[in-house]
Amino acid sequence: MIGLKLSWRYFWHRRISILAVASVALCVFIVVIVMSVMNGLAGDFKEKCHRFVGDCVIRSQSLVGFPYAADFIRELEKQPFVAAASETVQGMGLMTYLGTSFEAGVEYVGIDPQKYSEVTNFAKTLQYHADKPENAFVPPDVPELDGCVLGIDLILLRSDTGEYSPSSRPFLLRVNISGFPLNPKGGFARAGTDTVSSKTFYYSDHIHSGLVRPDGGMVYIPLRQARLLSGMDSPIERSSTIHIRFADGVTAEDGTEKVRQHWREFMQSCRGKPYAEMLDSVGVQTWRQDRREWIAPMDKEKMMLALLFLMLGIVTVFIICVVFYMIIGHKSRDLGILKSVGMSSPSVAAVFLGFAGIVGIVGTILGTASGCLFLWKINDMENWLYNHYGWRVWDRSIYAIDQIPNAVEWSTLMWVAVCAMGACLVGALIPSIQAASKSPVRILQISQI
Amino acid sequence: MGQILQAKNIHKSYRMGKQTLTVLRGVEMSLSEGEFVVIVGSSGSGKSTLLHILGALDKPDKGTIEFNSLRLDQMSSGRLNQFRNRQIGFVFQFYHLLDELNVLENVILPAMIAAGPVTWLGCKKTVRQRAFQLLERIGLAERLKHKPYELSGGERQRAAIARALINQPRLLLADEPTGNLDSKTGYGILDILKELNQQGQTILMVTHDDRIARQAGRIIRLSDGKIVS
Ligand SMILES: Nc1ncnc2c1ncn2[C@@H]1O[C@H](COP(=O)(O)OP(=O)(O)O)[C@@H](O)[C@H]1O
Ligand SMILES: [Mg+2]
Numbered sequence: 001m002i003g004l005k006l007s008w009r010y011f012w013h014r015r016i017s018i019l020a021v022a023s024v025a026l027c028v029f030i031v032v033i034v035m036s037v038m039n040g041l042a043g044d045f046k047e048k049c050h051r052f053v054g055d056c057v058i059r060s061q062s063l064v065g066f067p068y069a070a071d072f073i074r075e076l077e078k079q080p081f082v083a084a085a086s087e088t089v090q091g092m093g094l095m096t097y098l099g100t101s102f103e104a105g106v107e108y109v110g111i112d113p114q115k116y117s118e119v120t121n122f123a124k125t126l127q128y129h130a131d132k133p134e135n136a137f138v139p140p141d142v143p144e145l146d147g148c149v150l151g152i153d154l155i156l157l158r159s160d161t162g163e164y165s166p167s168s169r170p171f172l173l174r175v176n177i178s179g180f181p182l183n184p185k186g187g188f189a190r191a192g193t194d195t196v197s198s199k200t201f202y203y204s205d206h207i208h209s210g211l212v213r214p215d216g217g218m219v220y221i222p223l224r225q226a227r228l229l230s231g232m233d234s235p236i237e238r239s240s241t242i243h244i245r246f247a248d249g250v251t252a253e254d255g256t257e258k259v260r261q262h263w264r265e266f267m268q269s270c271r272g273k274p275y276a277e278m279l280d281s282v283g284v285q286t287w288r289q290d291r292r293e294w295i296a297p298m299d300k301e302k303m304m305l306a307l308l309f310l311m312l313g314i315v316t317v318f319i320i321c322v323v324f325y326m327i328i329g330h331k332s333r334d335l336g337i338l339k340s341v342g343m344s345s346p347s348v349a350a351v352f353l354g355f356a357g358i359v360g361i362v363g364t365i366l367g368t369a370s371g372c373l374f375l376w377k378i379n380d381m382e383n384w385l386y387n388h389y390g391w392r393v394w395d396r397s398i399y400a401i402d403q404i405p406n407a408v409e410w411s412t413l414m415w416v417a418v419c420a421m422g423a424c425l426v427g428a429l430i431p432s433i434q435a436a437s438k439s440p441v442r443i444l445q446i447s448q449i
Numbered sequence: 450m451g452q453i454l455q456a457k458n459i460h461k462s463y464r465m466g467k468q469t470l471t472v473l474r475g476v477e478m479s480l481s482e483g484e485f486v487v488i489v490g491s492s493g494s495g496k497s498t499l500l501h502i503l504g505a506l507d508k509p510d511k512g513t514i515e516f517n518s519l520r521l522d523q524m525s526s527g528r529l530n531q532f533r534n535r536q537i538g539f540v541f542q543f544y545h546l547l548d549e550l551n552v553l554e555n556v557i558l559p560a561m562i563a564a565g566p567v568t569w570l571g572c573k574k575t576v577r578q579r580a581f582q583l584l585e586r587i588g589l590a591e592r593l594k595h596k597p598y599e600l601s602g603g604e605r606q607r608a609a610i611a612r613a614l615i616n617q618p619r620l621l622l623a624d625e626p627t628g629n630l631d632s633k634t635g636y637g638i639l640d641i642l643k644e645l646n647q648q649g650q651t652i653l654m655v656t657h658d659d660r661i662a663r664q665a666g667r668i669i670r671l672s673d674g675k676i677v678s
């Protein structure tokens with residue numbers, strides 16, 4: 001009772017407690033902002049990856065694909081835990097805009113746009129055919145010919161501000177894609193002048209996935225054209241991947257485990273069929289596993305940042321420790337008085353720990369509140385900086401974000417608050433205990449001199 | 450009248466680096482209920498040290514202290530805290546009030562510590578009543594809400610006396626309570642102490658001022674670490 005009262009009075013009467021509160025608040029402020037932005041970036045990125053590939057991916061490790069994908073999809077579609085499944089054919093190609101000198105190496109992806117959209121968010125990332133993905137490959141001016149869907153960065157220019165310059169719809173742009181048809185053994189399917197197979201498509205739409213690789217280097221084309229370009233049409237029809245979306249309530253991990261079982265049985269049943277050995281190089285993975293080479297660097301960055309902030313936390317503990325040594329140095333006479341009237345050492349320590357607790361609570365609240373306020377206005381501030389000084393934290397021509405993510409997660413806040421409180425108490429613990437164990441006579445005698 | 454305090458063969462020395470400073474070398478003294486005893490001696494003769502030991506604020510190196518047949522030199526520190534809180538009232542030369550608390554809060558501080566958080570709510574009213582009475586008796590009734598730094602030296606010392614008495618201790622220990630005051634104010638404090646003694650309070654006071662010492666019932670002289678008369 002009296003302990004708490006004294007803690008509270010010390011807090012209000014010591015100017016140095018402002019310093020302690022400020023250091024706690026500043027730390028909390030920075031950690032809240034950086035963790036929220038980083039969590040936002042990472043979470044946003046993972047969500048984009050997830051929606052980009054679906055819940056589960058069956059992928060061949062080799063460039064030549066695997067056979068019987070359609071059979072397995074039919075089997076999957078009978079399973080209640082599978083909501084949709086769709087195959088793709090993928091290969092590397094050279095892209096040229098006919099009539100221009102623009103050339104680029106691209107990854108072409110052959111899909112059935114309707115089915116693929118049931119598994120992934122392909123349709124939602126389309127510019128013109130979001131409602132009718134089945135027409136994604138139909139050029140409006142020449143509907144009888146094949147169209148292609150380009151990654152947005154292949155067709156539109158992106159400014160520093162992250163906005164794409166609006167352009168007239170270049171529907172008459174013709175895109176030539178050259179691929180290298182491979183036979184099931186990985187050799188060139190056709191020798192001589194015919195080694196490369198080329199195909200021309202009309203631009204029919206573009207996607208904006210928010211992911212760097214697809215937006216900057218992928219071209220979607222009809223499935224059968226992709227088979228021709230990659231050689232996966234003969235002597236047996238092959239595919240590169242099967243993407244699967246699970247029914248609601250089925251987690252990616254559980255669903256993938258079930259798919260793995262079905263896949264093992266399916267491989268058994270294919271034994272003896274021609275080219276069945278190509279199924280050996282196929283893996284079944286969750287979207288996280290499938291996209292780990294995109295996700296891992298992000299997680300690593302997050303980890304590094306967390307480590308850096310751990311150090312900041314240690315500095316805070318140190319500062320609080322110093323502040324407390326100073327405060328208790330000032331208050332040593334009070335310790336002697338309290339003991340002379342019979343207060344026990346633990347109670348004396350509790351007075352100072354209570355003080356630390358108040359500093360922690362006030363600092364955490366101030367830091368959290370100002371951090372949230374800052375996050376709330378972070379995009380406005382960044383825009384203001386850009387408009388006045390041309391300076392941006394995240395160069396939009398590099399980062400595939402439109403805005404700095406500023407959603408505050410309760411769990412992050414809770415963590416930061418708990419850690420800040422812990423840091424305060426740990427920082428105050430040693431000086432408090434040391435002060436409380438001092439002999440009162442010594443203190444009173446020294447302060448009499 | 451019964452004896453309340455008996456100290457036998459008290460030794461105390463301080464180690465400062467390699468040197469040992471022996472302050473008390475076999476002090477023998479006793480105190481009866483209702484007495485007003487003064488310890489005199491030159492500065493540095495060990496008066497404060499003795500008072501702290503008698504008040505269980507410090508431990509002797511050797512010797513026994515009996516307080517109402519309780520052996521203070523054998524008590525655990527937890528029991529000693531409680532003992533100090535209930536049975537002893539300290540008054541210091543430099544008042545030693547807490548700056549963060551006002552006069553009333555300073556006075557009831559030992560009572561709050563005695564009660565603990567739960568029982569405090571139950572006895573808060575009676576304690577405050579007693580604090581008002583004490584402060585009235587020593588003429589501080591108008592200064593309840595004042596902070597120590599807003600008071601004069603004499604007023605501070607009176608507040609400190611009220612604090613020492615709040616738990617109705619058996620023994621009041623005063624270490625040069627007038628040492629920091631001008632003589633007029635000092636005699637005012639002395640009058641209060643004498644009045645308290647007349648009402649039955651046992652008091653042991655330290656001073657180096659012989660004129661003040663003469664006012665007491667009995668004088669103990671401390672010299673060379675021993676009681677000389
Ligand atoms: N904690 C201590 N450490 C070392 N020496 C001390 C300590 N306390 C007191 N002394 C010394 O003991 C002697 C007696 O001190 P004290 O009891 O305060 O004398 P008095 O109150 O009679 O003036 C002094 O010389 C003082 O310096
Ligand atoms: Mg002294």
